[in-house]
Amino acid sequence: MGFRTGISERQRRFGEELRRVRDVAGLSALEIGEALGVKGPNISHTEAGRLGLNSERLNAWLDICKVTDPEYRAGLIAMSESTGKGWWTEFKHDVIPRALDLAEVEASATALDSYETLLIPGLLQTRAYSEVMQGYNERKVEFRQQRQRILTGENAPPFRAVIHEAALHMMYGGPTVMRDQLNHLIEMSRLPNVTIQVLPFDCTAYASNDTPFMVARGSHTRLHTVLLEHPHGSTFVGDPESVAAFDQKFDRIRGLALPPLSVSTPAPSTTYRDSMGLIQHIRYKVQGG
Incomplete structure (x- = not known):
């Protein structure tokens, strides 16, 4: 998947939230990448909104970071799956x-x-x-x-x-x-x-x-x-x-x-x-x- 040429506020905020939960968990981008089976730089690009994240890897990310709040998880999933069209x-x-x-x-x-x-x-x-x-x-x-x-x-x-x-x-x-x-x-x-x-x-x-x-x-x-x-x-x-x-x-x-x-x-x-x-x-x- 190529990098996005234009990053919407929703995409930027989604990446920001992923970085925030990773920081709270005390994990590095490299550690998250190894757990998800992707390269460390891709984690940084995802957190910057330049790359998306499928539902399987998103849920794995949240599990690794011990994010248990169901409403918060649902909100992040909705942000990830949205097409941004309206x-x-x-x-x-x-x-x-x-x-x-x-x-x-x-x-x-x-x-x-x-x-x-x-x-x-x-x-x-x-x-x-x-x-x-x-x-x-x-x-x-x-x-x-x-x-x-x-x-x-x-x-x-x-x-x-x-x-x-x-x-x-x-x-x-x-x-x-x-x-x-x-x-x-x-x-x-x-x-x-x-x-x-x-x-x-x-x-x-x-x-x-x-x-x-x-x-x-x-x-x-x-x-x-x-x-x-x-x-x-x-x-x-x-x-x-x-x-x-x-x-x-x-x-x-x-x-x-x-x-x-x-x-x-x-x-x-x-x-x-x-x-x-x-x-x-x-x-x-x-x-x-």
């Missing part, structure tokens, strides 16, 4: 590989947690808002629209979003686009699996809330993935320590944010502040008072 495949010439990886990660996630600072989360954007963000590239806009179907499809995963108030004031596309976008947030909050909160400007505590990120929860806690946004692109992070740190960060930001949007629960008093009230206030200003 609705996103038809967009492989239209979007960057990282976008394809994100769609695949979202498709297999059991839950999604998103924090955004200056933008509305992609899964909650209207088409008009997405058009502005994507430079009116129709294929990229359609790709984002397709991603959003995960929130309304069968077995839709829970999606929790915290949006900084700054994103609600950015007039991307003009007042009409933003008014419709704010209305869309309210409508999306009606979905039973969607929870939306706003982190207000007047929050007095700092929770390291300056970097957008999303936590995609896998079939096992050891298979969670963090998508970290930064000025030079995006990075997927999967080591347990980093995932745990972002888990804690998200929980802290949620705790500092206003109570979630709710169209069915009236405010208990005129002085009560929640995400719905803030969005309605901003929408009123956008509409010109």
Whole structure:
């Protein structure tokens, strides 16, 4: 089998997990290779995602490393056997590989947690808002629209979003686009699996809330993935320590944010502040008072 010319995030993460369990077991690549009947360099290539691993050798690898958790093993087997193909495949010439990886990660996630600072989360954007963000590239806009179907499809995963108030004031596309976008947030909050909160400007505590990120929860806690946004692109992070740190960060930001949007629960008093009230206030200003 030849080396892969393009390594997807799933393939990279699969190799990373194999290396991690080997390290925990205190075994070298040479020792694993001898046990599996393959050359040591092939083990390194497998851990780098350049080579795949059949089910027989994968199970042998996990047995040698004494990995007994059935859910974790099942998750690794699913990653190994996946073809990586889905609705996103038809967009492989239209979007960057990282976008394809994100769609695949979202498709297999059991839950999604998103924090955004200056933008509305992609899964909650209207088409008009997405058009502005994507430079009116129709294929990229359609790709984002397709991603959003995960929130309304069968077995839709829970999606929790915290949006900084700054994103609600950015007039991307003009007042009409933003008014419709704010209305869309309210409508999306009606979905039973969607929870939306706003982190207000007047929050007095700092929770390291300056970097957008999303936590995609896998079939096992050891298979969670963090998508970290930064000025030079995006990075997927999967080591347990980093995932745990972002888990804690998200929980802290949620705790500092206003109570979630709710169209069915009236405010208990005129002085009560929640995400719905803030969005309605901003929408009123956008509409010109």
